[in-house]
Amino acid sequence: MEKELLAKSDQDTRRRLMEAAGPIFGRRGFKAATVREICRSAGVNLAAVNYHFGDKLELYSMTLSRCMQGGLARHPIDGGLSLTATGAERLYAFVHSFLQRILGDGNPDWQGQLLAREMMEPTAALDRLVEDLIRPMFKQLCSIVSELLGARAKPALVILCARSVVSQCVFYHHSRPVLQRLSPQERIESQQVQRLARHITDFSLAALAGIGSEERG
Amino acid sequence: MEKELLAKSDQDTRRRLMEAAGPIFGRRGFKAATVREICRSAGVNLAAVNYHFGDKLELYSMTLSRCMQGGLARHPIDGGLSLTATGAERLYAFVHSFLQRILGDGNPDWQGQLLAREMMEPTAALDRLVEDLIRPMFKQLCSIVSELLGARAKPALVILCARSVVSQCVFYHHSRPVLQRLSPQERIESQQVQRLARHITDFSLAALAGIGSEERG
DNA sequence: TTTCCATTGAAACGCGCGTTTGATTCTATC
DNA sequence: GATAGAATCAAACGCGCGTTTCAATGGAAA
Numbered sequence: 073m074e075k076e077l078l079a080k081s082d083q084d085t086r087r088r089l090m091e092a093a094g095p096i097f098g099r100r101g102f103k104a105a106t107v108r109e110i111c112r113s114a115g116v117n118l119a120a121v122n123y124h125f126g127d128k129l130e131l132y133s134m135t136l137s138r139c140m141q142g143g144l145a146r147h148p149i150d151g152g153l154s155l156t157a158t159g160a161e162r163l164y165a166f167v168h169s170f171l172q173r174i175l176g177d178g179n180p181d182w183q184g185q186l187l188a189r190e191m192m193e194p195t196a197a198l199d200r201l202v203e204d205l206i207r208p209m210f211k212q213l214c215s216i217v218s219e220l221l222g223a224r225a226k227p228a229l230v231i232l233c234a235r236s237v238v239s240q241c242v243f244y245h246h247s248r249p250v251l252q253r254l255s256p257q258e259r260i261e262s263q264q265v266q267r268l269a270r271h272i273t274d275f276s277l278a279a280l281a282g283i284g285s286e287e288r289g
Numbered sequence: 290m291e292k293e294l295l296a297k298s299d300q301d302t303r304r305r306l307m308e309a310a311g312p313i314f315g316r317r318g319f320k321a322a323t324v325r326e327i328c329r330s331a332g333v334n335l336a337a338v339n340y341h342f343g344d345k346l347e348l349y350s351m352t353l354s355r356c357m358q359g360g361l362a363r364h365p366i367d368g369g370l371s372l373t374a375t376g377a378e379r380l381y382a383f384v385h386s387f388l389q390r391i392l393g394d395g396n397p398d399w400q401g402q403l404l405a406r407e408m409m410e411p412t413a414a415l416d417r418l419v420e421d422l423i424r425p426m427f428k429q430l431c432s433i434v435s436e437l438l439g440a441r442a443k444p445a446l447v448i449l450c451a452r453s454v455v456s457q458c459v460f461y462h463h464s465r466p467v468l469q470r471l472s473p474q475e476r477i478e479s480q481q482v483q484r485l486a487r488h489i490t491d492f493s494l495a496a497l498a499g500i501g502s503e504e505r506g
Numbered sequence: 507t508t509t510c511c512a513t514t515g516a517a518a519c520g521c522g523c524g525t526t527t528g529a530t531t532c533t534a535t536c
Numbered sequence: 537g538a539t540a541g542a543a544t545c546a547a548a549c550g551c552g553c554g555t556t557t558c559a560a561t562g563g564a565a566a
Binding site: 103104191192194198199202206207210231232233235236238239240242243244246247249250251253254255271272274275276277278279280281282283285 | 320321408409411415416419423424427448449450452453455456457459460461463464466467468470471472488489491492493494495496497498499500502
């Protein structure tokens with residue numbers, strides 16, 4: 073078992089497949105992505121997917137898992153913030169890293185797109201995705217929202233408000249085709265991520281500060 | 290030209306196709322919906338789509354157009370509100386009718402789902418959809434937001450805030466699969482539409498009342 | 507060198523899709 | 537009733553897909 077040569081060529085095709093599959097699944101979605109395109113992009117034979125992964129869905133699941141592992145490491149939820157940060161700072165960090173993950177352009181940030189697509193057109197892999205990644209993230213957001221609501225933080229209200237925050241983030245991904253047609257001159261790119269994060273945070277902070285009190289007409 | 294018999298049987302197949310196509314396109318999307326399923330549901334021959342509409346995309350475009358025409362009539366943007374309504378009332382009416390259109394369950398409210406799907410997986414029909422339906426709706430929302438912002442209503446801020454409002458609405462449609470897994474016991478149905486509309490309106494009113502001022506910590 | 511087995515490769519299979527075909531049925535006109 | 541044109545029908549076509557097949561390859565063990 074000459075591990076040296078074996079390890080290089082043995083898992084090489086497998087590795088190249090997963091690396092090629094990520095961006096393609098992220099760009100096209102599970103159904104629209106084709107095994108032929110992935111193999112062409114990876115420079116491997118068409119039969120390699122079925123030989124190494126069994127079928128297309130298993131390659132997709134593997135790619136998704138790998139994406140989940142690496143995704144949060146690259147854009148941590150708290151943005152590396154100290155535990156002493158204020159609620160407003162923590163909220164901004166959450167929103168900013170969320171947008172970076174979902175809207176990242178040039179970089180290998182097809183990962184956010186892959187996750188976003190899985191949420192819109194779920195496969196069997198969504199259940200694990202929710203439990204392993206989304207629920208922890210949502211819990212964290214709920215804790216931030218709860219802190220900002222203070223005494224008004226009833227459980228039902230916390231959940232509704234957390235949804236209101238995250239909905240503003242995913243909107244810029246899900247509705248991109250519409251937004252581009254509504255405002256063709258506007259470029260929703262990484263340069264804009266900070267502006268968007270600033271607005272979403274400000275909007276949400278104002279909402280969380282005011283909701284539950286009676287100050288509107 | 291015995292119009293009586295002619296009118297009934299002449300356009301009958303065509304009408305049945307469009308009626309069957311609506312829910313199926315709405316449920317499955319343009320690509321995933323099959324001509325075979327639509328024809329089976331309409332009780333017509335497989336070749337009828339190509340005979341009466343040319344191809345699948347044309348049937349889809351016709352269905353979308355008809356949907357746009359009838360959709361707003363059934364759930365008017367202002368909810369039939371008088372022009373003397375306050376900004377808060379107009380915002381609630383907008384949000385509520387929007388949610389009804391998108392989340393309507395039992396009823397023939399596949400129309401909202403059809404439009405929502407077109408926004409996520411656009412076809413060539415999206416351009417007209419944006420110009421004919423979405424842009425007018427967005428303008429109306431902008432005017433409501435502008436009224437609520439008062440003196441702080443700079444154009445860029447108005448657009449961002451209008452997006453923040455509408456994003457909370459579409460979220461409950463786009464992210465339904467995730468929401469159902471996050472809160473399995475919660476039923477996002479028509480009974481809940483009023484609760485959701487109430488929350489989204491309250492959240493947004495508080496945000497619009499506070500944003501631009503300095504009152505948060 | 508020979509044997510063996512995991513891996514690769516080219517080709518094809520089976521399927522479902524949108525679409526087309528050509529015969530058949532129906533109905534308004536003569 | 538005869539006829540022409542529109543509408544319907546069963547059947548098939550061509551295509552791309554995921555998947556399978558089976559021969560060719562090449563390094564490790566004998």
